[in-house]
Amino acid sequence: xxxxxxxxxxxxxxxxxxxxxxxxxxxxxxxxxxxxxxxxxxxxxxxxxxxxxxxxxxxxxxxxxxxxxxxxxxxxxxxxxxxxxxxxxxxxxxxxxxxxxxxxxxxxxxxxxxxxxxxxxxxxxxxxxxxxxxxxxxxxxxxxxxxxxxxxxxxxxxxxxxxxxxxxxxxxxxxxxxxxxxxxxxxxxxxxxxxxxxxxxxxxxxxxxxxxxxxxxxxxxxxxxxxxxxxxxxxxxxxxxxxxxxxxxxxxxxxxxxx
Numbered sequence: 106x107x108x109x110x111x112x113x114x115x116x117x118x119x120x121x122x123x124x125x126x127x128x129x130x131x132x133x134x135x136x137x138x139x140x141x142x143x144x145x146x147x148x149x150x151x152x153x154x155x156x157x158x159x160x161x162x163x164x165x166x167x168x169x170x171x172x173x174x175x176x177x178x179x180x181x182x183x184x185x186x187x188x189x190x191x192x193x194x195x196x197x198x199x200x201x202x203x204x205x206x207x208x209x210x211x212x213x214x215x216x217x218x219x220x221x222x223x224x225x226x227x228x229x230x231x232x233x234x235x236x237x238x239x240x241x242x243x244x245x246x247x248x249x250x251x252x253x254x255x256x257x258x259x260x261x262x263x264x265x266x267x268x269x270x271x272x273x274x275x276x277x278x279x280x281x282x283x284x285x286x287x288x289x290x291x292x293x294x295x296x297x298x299x300x301x302x303x304x305x306x307x308x309x310x311x312x313x314x315x316x317x318x319x320x321x322x323x324x325x326x327x328x329x330x331x332x333x334x335x336x337x338x339x340x341x342x343x344x345x346x347x348x349x350x351x352x353x354x355x356x357x358x359x360x361x362x363x364x
Contacts, residue, residue, distance in 0.1 A: 115141060116149050120158065120170065124314060128254070129167040162256055169254055176212065187319060188220050190353055194345050195222045195321065202338060204325040205231045211249040211317070214240050214261040219319070230303050230324050239265045241280065242273050244305035247293035248320040251284040252309055258284065272297045292339035297327055304330035306339040308346040321346050 118139045123130060132150065136143045150168060153159040157173035191208050199206040199222040208220040215237040223231045232238065240246025241262050250258050259277065266275045274280045287293040292308040307322035323338045324330075330338070 112149070115139065115145070116153060119146065119149055119153065120174075123159065123168060123170050128314070129162060129165065129169040131165075131167050135168065160254075160256060162254075172257060187353065191220065191319075191321070191349055194349055195220060198222075198321075198323060198341060198345060199224065202323060202341065204323050204329070204338070205229055207232060207245070207322050207324070208319060209245045209322065210319050211240060211246070212237075214264040216240050216243060216245045216249070216320070224325065226329075228326050228329075230326060232324075238299065239269075241265060242269055242295065242298040244293045244295035244307035244324070245320045245322045247284060247287055247295065248307040248309040248322070249317045251287035251293060252311065252315055252317045255281075269299050270297055270301050274298065290339065291343040294335055294339060296332075296335075302327050304335060306330075306335050306342055308339070308343040310346045310350045312350070321349070 119135060122135055122138045127134075130138070132143065132147060135150070136146045139146065150159060150161075154161060154168075154171070157171045159168050160171040161168050188208065195206045195208060203224060203226055205224045206222045207218050209216045209218045211217070216239075218232045218234050218236050218238075221231055221234055223229060238246070240250060250261060253261075258281070262277060262280060266277075266280075267273075268275045274283060292306055295303075295305045295307075297303060303324065304327045305322055305324035307320045309317035310319045310321070312318055321342050323342055
């Protein structure tokens, strides 16, 4: 085995170490688990951090998997049969609840819509496939952010924390409270936060480490999507997202936290 091949293998061991049950580990903990010299691990972590495969938490100094891996996961999803597998579920939701249903991924601080099943009602709301919307003030975006680390959330929030409507949460403390509530119930709610007169609910498709890979949402005019109805729809999209995750071979222990 060449030295370059050995370095790649060691870097992969570090990434696999960080993908375990504990999402954040210190340099010492990583060194012990991969059984390498601390200086070697430090150099590899510095390289991985520069390429955004890992990120170091400013508050604790611990390392966790970085956004580059999430982006690669989304790229994989774009070229798999996710949309095809999701289509029957999306059509079923649209037929049952008579509102627009969509499937999206997260890229940077924006959600990107992969598939949209438009409502058949005369008054309807629908994004176009490929359209991008901000993550922090949409139900779809919040479904992703509720399951990312606090550092990741703060970075995305600060990219575009402006007020789109009078209901937009553009202050971090209430926004984090909203994400905690989202995580606890398993689905996100947006009440006219991005655009006046539009409400939505969304649930993430989670992998075994509670990383959000995609999200399913139902969106419609606020006069039809009351708080009571959004509770019903939110439960429906969560069940659908969980079912789809199981169909594509994922498992979902429900225990993630933003600390």
